[in-house]
Amino acid sequence: MKRVQKKQFHDFIAGKGLKSTRQRDIVLDAFLTSDRHMSTEELYLKVRSKNPTIGYATVYRTLKLFAECGIAREIHFGDGQSRYEHITAGEHHDHLVCTRCGAIQEFENEAIERLQNEVADQFGFHVETHKLEMYGICPKCRKQE
Amino acid sequence: MKRVQKKQFHDFIAGKGLKSTRQRDIVLDAFLTSDRHMSTEELYLKVRSKNPTIGYATVYRTLKLFAECGIAREIHFGDGQSRYEHITAGEHHDHLVCTRCGAIQEFENEAIERLQNEVADQFGFHVETHKLEMYGICPKCRKQE
DNA sequence: CCTCTTTTGAAAATGATTATCATCATACAT
DNA sequence: ATGTATGATGATAATCATTTTCAAAAGAGG
Incomplete structure (x- = not known):
């Protein structure tokens, strides 16, 4: 494989x-x-x-x-x-990072990507890569509170 | 001031x-x-x-x-x-970073923020902070090509 | 002023990453 | 197969940003 x-x-x-x-x-x-x-x-x-x-x-x-x-x-x-x-060809994903246990959840959201490109266009930037990370508490850790 | x-x-x-x-x-x-x-x-x-x-x-x-x-x-x-x-109270902004000259352009986009929160909710995450950066070529550098 | 803490600056320590270099292994021609 | 040129390896030293240490200096409050 x-x-x-x-x-x-x-x-x-x-x-x-x-x-x-x-x-x-x-x-x-x-x-x-x-x-x-x-x-x-x-x-x-x-x-x-x-x-x-x-x-x-x-x-x-x-x-x-x-x-x-x-x-x-x-x-x-x-x-x-x-x-x-x-890297899986063609796919891009972003991250949710748990600041308590370090767990990482990936996600993809086309709508966000589209808006990002709109913003970049607005400023005349040619975007090559991007990075979106959200930091917080994951569901498991929230239960243990 | x-x-x-x-x-x-x-x-x-x-x-x-x-x-x-x-x-x-x-x-x-x-x-x-x-x-x-x-x-x-x-x-x-x-x-x-x-x-x-x-x-x-x-x-x-x-x-x-x-x-x-x-x-x-x-x-x-x-x-x-x-x-x-x-940090300016209440305001959050993200970044466009030029990989050629290092210039940094800030921006805010409420629609993106809203979508981010939707995604986090979907996964049960409680988001505290986030970070969105796009890397590419700024307008000035594009002209010089 | 005095005294108790906190701060400071210089230098050493740390932690992640990179460079150095003698030795080793691979690719390819013989 | 065997030799050989060149790239790769691993141990170690070097580097870079950041943190710690510690004796000396400076605030805050009496």
Whole structure:
């Protein structure tokens, strides 16, 4: 599974004259089988559990390659760490972040996207990407109050 | 001018049993007379130009106080630095960020806010804050292409 | 003024990320 | 297969923004 992304990565690697390595494949597998918003550290630990010799630097380097080849996107939620999420072709989604338990709920809303583009047009901006995050308390945490 | 914010800060300081100091007033003035999205470093340099003895740590500490007392809000634009923007009571705004020249255009759009709240309700989230940023090329940079 | 705290500034510490570099592994020609 | 050139790796040092530490300095209140 996830053949499409694997192919996409390998094509990218080949096209750039880079090399296909054991480590890159391990990180790729770890990434593709992880949930959508893993931090670099979490991914590093996951990779380590399978192969304790892989270094932090390699994980960082490889994640950057994922972002470059279009199978991942770097995101920030205000804690000091960077995370990478999967890119599913054509789809964009935004986030509801629980400030209590850290849970992340994704959503898509075309109406919002449309309004955003209207606003950008108004100011003459050519928008390439955007980011919408709402921070609050998730349903589970609200029940526990 | 900016009396309201000065009072708000001084009341906060007093209420917490903290002390009013020369340094805090200098940083406050620098902040209140600066444009809306100054990075901590930029503010530090501005403060330094008036009073070269003030340290970096003091600027950091004071900006945190501004955020606590409600006259500033910490924001991040993905470059490694944190910025603080002024809070004008009741008003919320989002950002268009030019990825070429770094220009920041603010905007408000009630329709978007309304839709956001609808989405949050749908998922049972109680939203406290949100953040909407669009990244792209501003009109000026587009002309220069 | 005195005294009790809080603040300050300089420097060290921290945490995340990036660069360095000698060694290793891959791709490709032989 | 084997050699070889080049890119990749991992350990470690370096970097960058931010935070902490701590002795000395400065407010607030008596």
